[in-house]
Amino acid sequence: MRQFAELVQTLGTSTKTNEKLDALSEYFSTANDKDKVWVIAIFSGRRPKRAVNSTQLWTWCNELAQLPGWLFEECYHAVGDLAETIALLLPEAIPSDASYPLHYYLETLISIEKQDEAIRKAFILRSWQTMTQPERFVFNKLITGNFRIGVSQNSMVNALAKTVKLDPSVIAHRISGNWDPMATSFADLLSENTLTKDYSKPYPFYLAYAIEDDVNSLGEPVEWQAEWKWDGIRGQMIKRNGELFVWSRGEDLMTDKFPEYHALRNHLPNGVVLDGEILVAQNSSSSQRGDEVFPLPFALLQTRIGRKNVTKKQLTEAPVSFCAYDLLEYEGNDMRETFLIERRVLLEKIVKSINHPALLLSPLIPFSTWEELANLRSQSRNMGSEGIMLKRKDSIYQVGRKRGDWWKWKIDPLVIDAVMIYAQKGHGRRSSLYTDYTFAVKDGDKLVGFTKAYSGLTDKEFAQVDQFVKRNSLEKFGPVRTVKPELVFEIAFEGIAASNRHKSGVALRFPRINRWRKDKTVNEINTIDDLKKMLELYGK
Amino acid sequence: MPLIEFSDKGLYCRAGGFYIDPWKPVDKAIITHAHSDHARWGSKYYLCHAQCKPLLQMRLGENNYQAVEWEEKIFVNGVQVSLHPAGHMIGSSQIRIEVNGEVWVVSGDYKIEDDGLSGKFEPVKCNTFITESTFGLPIYNWKPQIEIFQNIRDWVCRNKELGKTSVFIAYSLGKAQRLLQCLPEIGLPIYVHGAIWNAHQAIVSSGFQLPDVKRITYETPKGSYLENIVIAPPGTEGSAWMKRFYPYAVGICSGWMQVRGTVRRKNADAGFALSDHADWKGLLQTVTETTAEKVYVTHGYQAVFSRYLNEIGIAAAEVKTEFGNEEEENSAAVAEAQETIDNNQ
Ligand SMILES: [Zn+2]
Ligand SMILES: [Zn+2]
Numbered sequence: 001m002r003q004f005a006e007l008v009q010t011l012g013t014s015t016k017t018n019e020k021l022d023a024l025s026e027y028f029s030t031a032n033d034k035d036k037v038w039v040i041a042i043f044s045g046r047r048p049k050r051a052v053n054s055t056q057l058w059t060w061c062n063e064l065a066q067l068p069g070w071l072f073e074e075c076y077h078a079v080g081d082l083a084e085t086i087a088l089l090l091p092e093a094i095p096s097d098a099s100y101p102l103h104y105y106l107e108t109l110i111s112i113e114k115q116d117e118a119i120r121k122a123f124i125l126r127s128w129q130t131m132t133q134p135e136r137f138v139f140n141k142l143i144t145g146n147f148r149i150g151v152s153q154n155s156m157v158n159a160l161a162k163t164v165k166l167d168p169s170v171i172a173h174r175i176s177g178n179w180d181p182m183a184t185s186f187a188d189l190l191s192e193n194t195l196t197k198d199y200s201k202p203y204p205f206y207l208a209y210a211i212e213d214d215v216n217s218l219g220e221p222v223e224w225q226a227e228w229k230w231d232g233i234r235g236q237m238i239k240r241n242g243e244l245f246v247w248s249r250g251e252d253l254m255t256d257k258f259p260e261y262h263a264l265r266n267h268l269p270n271g272v273v274l275d276g277e278i279l280v281a282q283n284s285s286s287s288q289r290g291d292e293v294f295p296l297p298f299a300l301l302q303t304r305i306g307r308k309n310v311t312k313k314q315l316t317e318a319p320v321s322f323c324a325y326d327l328l329e330y331e332g333n334d335m336r337e338t339f340l341i342e343r344r345v346l347l348e349k350i351v352k353s354i355n356h357p358a359l360l361l362s363p364l365i366p367f368s369t370w371e372e373l374a375n376l377r378s379q380s381r382n383m384g385s386e387g388i389m390l391k392r393k394d395s396i397y398q399v400g401r402k403r404g405d406w407w408k409w410k411i412d413p414l415v416i417d418a419v420m421i422y423a424q425k426g427h428g429r430r431s432s433l434y435t436d437y438t439f440a441v442k443d444g445d446k447l448v449g450f451t452k453a454y455s456g457l458t459d460k461e462f463a464q465v466d467q468f469v470k471r472n473s474l475e476k477f478g479p480v481r482t483v484k485p486e487l488v489f490e491i492a493f494e495g496i497a498a499s500n501r502h503k504s505g506v507a508l509r510f511p512r513i514n515r516w517r518k519d520k521t522v523n524e525i526n527t528i529d530d531l532k533k534m535l536e537l538y539g540k
Numbered sequence: 541m542p543l544i545e546f547s548d549k550g551l552y553c554r555a556g557g558f559y560i561d562p563w564k565p566v567d568k569a570i571i572t573h574a575h576s577d578h579a580r581w582g583s584k585y586y587l588c589h590a591q592c593k594p595l596l597q598m599r600l601g602e603n604n605y606q607a608v609e610w611e612e613k614i615f616v617n618g619v620q621v622s623l624h625p626a627g628h629m630i631g632s633s634q635i636r637i638e639v640n641g642e643v644w645v646v647s648g649d650y651k652i653e654d655d656g657l658s659g660k661f662e663p664v665k666c667n668t669f670i671t672e673s674t675f676g677l678p679i680y681n682w683k684p685q686i687e688i689f690q691n692i693r694d695w696v697c698r699n700k701e702l703g704k705t706s707v708f709i710a711y712s713l714g715k716a717q718r719l720l721q722c723l724p725e726i727g728l729p730i731y732v733h734g735a736i737w738n739a740h741q742a743i744v745s746s747g748f749q750l751p752d753v754k755r756i757t758y759e760t761p762k763g764s765y766l767e768n769i770v771i772a773p774p775g776t777e778g779s780a781w782m783k784r785f786y787p788y789a790v791g792i793c794s795g796w797m798q799v800r801g802t803v804r805r806k807n808a809d810a811g812f813a814l815s816d817h818a819d820w821k822g823l824l825q826t827v828t829e830t831t832a833e834k835v836y837v838t839h840g841y842q843a844v845f846s847r848y849l850n851e852i853g854i855a856a857a858e859v860k861t862e863f864g865n866e867e868e869e870n871s872a873a874v875a876e877a878q879e880t881i882d883n884n885q
Contacts, residue, residue: 013803013810067678068851074844075679079799088679088798137800 002099003031004039005134008141011151020151024159033186034103040189041181043156047145051109052120054082054144060121061086064128083140087133096130105139107182154400157204164190169336169399172204178253199240202247203273203328203336204399208389208406214495214509215370215409218390225340225393226365226373228385229408230295230323232279233305237261237322237359239268240332246322248278258320259310260358267354271332274347275397276324280304281360295323295384324351325362325389328397336397343397374510378456378492380411387411414534415492415514416441417525419485421449423469434469434481435462437513439491441504443528450504450531453491456513465516485522490514496535506531543637543644544670546836546859551646551670553637556619558587560635560646563862570621572648573632574599574713577839577863587616589623592631594746595713598738610659626650627661628816629714630743636664644668645830649863651815652822653685655718657748663829668836671827674817674864675795676841682795682819688812689722695791695810696726700767705788709808712736712773714816717743717750719793723769724751731756731765733772756784777806795819827854839864 010023028036041047062072067089079085105127112120124143128136157175161168174190177198211218218224234249244265246255255261258278279295304310304318327347328336335343344364351361365388367373377388387410395405418439426435436454440447457465465487472484495509505528545552550562558568565582572578574595579586581600588596590607597605608614610633613622623633628649635646643666650672654660682688696706710716712735723730730753732740737755744750754760756770765785776782777790792808795815803811817840818826827835827849835856837846842858849856 012800013808015807015809065678068848071678071844071848074841075677078677079679080801084800085679088681 001102001105001135001139002132003027004035004102005132005138007039008138009134017155020155021159021162024151024156025162028160028163032101032103035101036186037181037184037189038103038106040156040160040175042142043151044153044175046181047142048106048110049113050143050145051113052124052143056117056121057086057124057140057143058082060124061089064091064125065089083144084137086140087136090128090136093131093133093136094129098130099135100130106142109143110182152400157399160190166190169204172399173201176204177201177247199243200238200245200247200253202236202238202245203275203334203397205234205236205249205275206398206406207401208391208408209401209403211390211407211409215374215390218370218407221368221370221373223393225344225391226367227325227362227389227391228365228380228383229387229389229410230277230279230362231384231386232277232295232301232323235276235278235322236328237264237268237274237276237324238329239265239270239272242270244268246278254278257304257310259315260320261322264322264354264356264358267356267359269331269350271329272350273327273329274322274324274350275326275328276322276362278320279323280318281321281323319357321358321360323360323362326397339394339396340391341393371510375512377409377411378510378512378514414496415490416530416534417488417517417520418450418491419447419522419525420465420483420487420489421447421485422480423465423483424480426454433462433466435466437465437489439489440485441526441528441531447485448504448528450502450506450528451491451493451508451511453489453511453513456492457516461516488517488520488522488525490517496531498535504528504531506535543639543642543668544646546861550861553619555639556616556621556637558616558619558621559583561648561863568616570616570635571596572626572635572646573629575629575649578648587614587621589631589633591746592633594742595631595739598742599713624662624664625659627652627654627658629658630717630748632658634664636666642667644670645832646670647672647826649674649817650826651818652825653682655685655816656721657717658714658816661826663826666830666832668834669827669830669832670836670838670859671823671845672817672863673823673837673840673842673845675815675819676823676837676845678820680795680798680815680819681821682813682815685814688814692719692722692791692793692812692814693726695789695812696723696728696769699789700728702789703767703787705765705768705770705785707770707772707782707785707788707790709774709777709790709792709794710736710771711794711816713739715793715814716740716771716773717748718816719771719814720751720753726769728768729754729764730769730771731760732770733776735773736771777808 007023007027011020014020014023027039058072062069075089076082076085079088108123112123127139131139157168157172161171171190177200179189236247238245244255244261245253246258246261248254280301281295301318304314304320324347327343330346348361351359365376367376373388380387387408390407390409392405398405418441420437421440422438423434424436426433436452438449438452440449468487469481469483472486473481474484475482491511492514493508493511497507498505499507541554543553543555545554549559549564549566551560558570559566560570561572561578562569562583563580568585569583571586571588571592574592576599579596579599585604586596587606587608590609593605593607608623610623610625613620620638622636624636626632626634626648628651632648634648634650637644645664645666647670650661652661699706708719710719716736716739730751732753733756740750740753762784770785789809791810791812792806793812793814795813795817796802797811798813823845833855835849835854836859837856838859838861846856846858
């Protein structure tokens with residue numbers, strides 16, 4: 001326990017990832033095997049059930065420390081963590097050289113879980129009495145169960161990989177899924193033992209970071225695959241050995257929650273693992289969008305998650321589909337090292353051949369320039385999606401959250417309310433209408449133009465604005481008309497930068513009309529100072 | 541009439557016509573110790589301990605100072621006044637006043653453990669005791685200095701192994717000198733920030749023996765810090781000034797480091813709960829040993845500590861004062877020393 005307490009101490013105070021990694025690999029190369037198994041379990045979110053609750057803990061602590069309840073509360077208030085408060089308040093321990101190993105405490109906690117309170121209390125008090133203060137802290141933490149100590153599962157996997165000389169992705173896979181830390185040995189956990197082969201075992205998910213830079217920095221659009229980013233539950237669908245398993249990203253086995261998927265057991269070939277989104281989708285028959293995916297709000301999906309038993313009504317009102325976007329295993333082979341475009345071809349083949357409403361294919365978004373994709377992205381909400389996923393076509397399926405090959409480009413635009421001051425006729429289909437506008441914000445009692453924006457209004461709205469422009473023109477400069485500043489629009493954009501070429505001093509990236517603010521007057525629009533503040537915040 | 545009144549200028553003894561640690565300029569001030577929340581500028585006369593005087597001179601410049609030794613009885617307007625060691629920092633004292641057999645003691649800041657520099661704290665029997673309560677919560681219980689010192693040395697050695705400089709954050713007046721005592725044993729050169737250098741010089745010139753330190757200036761070659769020791773005051777953490785020590789680890793020496801969250805919030809690599817204030821047990825023990833019938837609790841957890849005293853049968857009340865921001869003092873000192881360095885550049 002002492003060694004574990006030291007590890008937690010280092011992980012908790014170290015501010016550098018490398019030091020945390022070193023501390024972990026040091027632990028994995030020196031601790032006893034049973035403790036290692038438990039550390040893997042704890043850091044991957046597998047904790048024993050609470051043998052005692054927090055009220056019991058602090059009541060017993062107060063008995064020992066002989067403190068009034070209000071004083072305990074004052075202390076808790078100052079510390080902000082129950083486990084630590086108790087560790088600080090307990091009377092000094094009886095010094096002892098004997099430190100029991102971590103697994104002793106955890107396994108005893110499990111074994112007394114259903115015993116009388118007196119037995120559980122005796123165990124806790126006896127443990128406290130022989131522990132140092134850092135040991136008491138981690139012990140209390142293990143009991144109260146909120147063990148956040150600033151180390152990701154990823155770091156743990158990497159440290160383990162370093163110690164046992166295996167690839168991190170192999171380790172991540174082996175420690176995923178269903179296993180009981182009490183019944184699993186360190187060797188079994190990390191070896192590919194056919195006797196204990198777990199057919200349900202999912203692969204660790206590959207997660208994307210949010211894109212921070214300009215998308216242009218990603219290079220050639222042709223190297224990238226774009227899909228909608230769905231607002232459901234990330235999941236893995238596994239068909240092996242004649243059985244179907246569905247895992248959520250939280251690594252919960254959810255097969256039984258979704259009877260819709262059960263039919264797929266007979267359709268999916270063996271040795272297939274799909275990565276995708278669990279979502280409530282509109283039936284293709286009731287959808288006007290043909291066989292396109294159109295998910296219903298996440299709230300509907302939530303009605304399905306909390307329930308043990310699914311009712312008929314729910315099945316009709318909130319039917320769940322699996323929207324597949326990647327193929328991780330095919331014909332029993334791990335496909336993660338092959339290129340995404342190759343995996344995609346096989347994935348499309350499988351989904352199309354099955355042709356079942358419970359299994360959909362996440363469509364690709366065709367685009368040839370980043371500007372075009374940015375425009376499409378602004379319509380994500382109309383697609384029931386929350387943005388765009390960008391995946392490099394030659395990317396392999398990695399483990400955990402990694403930069404570089406996969407990015408999420410969520411719609412979270414910057415917005416500003418502005419008034420239209422100039423209008424110009426559009427091109428092509430819209431060449432007879434005034435569809436290109438320049439917008440201004442307030443600068444004291446003046447208006448200062450700061451951007452043009454094109455897309456974003458419906459045809460009907462364009463017609464209305466066109467009418468307004470024709471009736472409220474003040475001056476004409478060639479094709480441009482100065483318009484009475486009256487119509488207010490919410491302008492959305494992706495980025496902001498300082499600019500000498502613009503009178504306003506700022507240049508916007510991908511500006512577009514988000515919506516027409518008919519509810520606002522020109523007095524309520526944003527100011528040049530608001531823009532400057534945004535420049536300060538985001539203008540890098 | 542109470543011997544000491546709580547006025548808007550500070551603790552006032554009407555009978556003697558003096559204030560103790562006033563926070564506004566007064567005619568006569570008796571000073572417990574040289575921290576800026578206790579010793580303020582502008583009074584016409586200061587009475588303090590002999591070891592405190594050079595520190596007041598450093599901080600407040602030339603003034604009308606009178607220095608006394610501990611337990612030396614003097615009379616101010618017929619009120620008997622004596623100073624007693626408070627153990628908080630060099631020259632820190634409790635103030636005992638007596639009129640017609642009634643005794644009041646003002647603790648100032650104090651700690652129980654003898655740190656080897658500040659004099660051994662002695663509880664003083666009195667009728668009324670005015671105590672600080674900076675760490676007046678039972679979560680604050682200090683480890684013995686010898687143990688903390690060992691932890692500190694171990695940490696420095698570990699940093700050296702990792703090729704890093706050990707940067708300590710410690711108050712320039714008091715904590716820095718206390719910390720210094722445990723470092724020479726390691727055998728590494730010790731560099732100090734200008735604010736600590738100034739305090740160091742004042743203390744050495746008043747006759748104290750302190751380990752050798754080097755002042756950090758713009759001329760100090762950057763490489764000289766590597767794997768060695770640096771002491772800097774609070775306020776320098778994360779500043780541009782720190783960059784010269786890279787690669788380094790930061791260890792903060794303060795009682796607040798008892799709580800993990802504080803260490804994390806300060807973004808420190810290590811926290812050492814090395815405090816110059818009494819811990820919970822120390823406060824309780826002292827209050828008991830003074831045998832005071834009435835206790836006034838000032839700066840810190842005054843509400844909590846006075847409530848607890850009342851519950852265990854000791855009459856206590858909380859008093860609001862303007863003591864208790866040593867950290868601010870140091871920020872000012874840091875800025876000052878920073879300026880000196882900048883100007884010397
Ligand atoms: Zn002080
Ligand atoms: Zn103080």
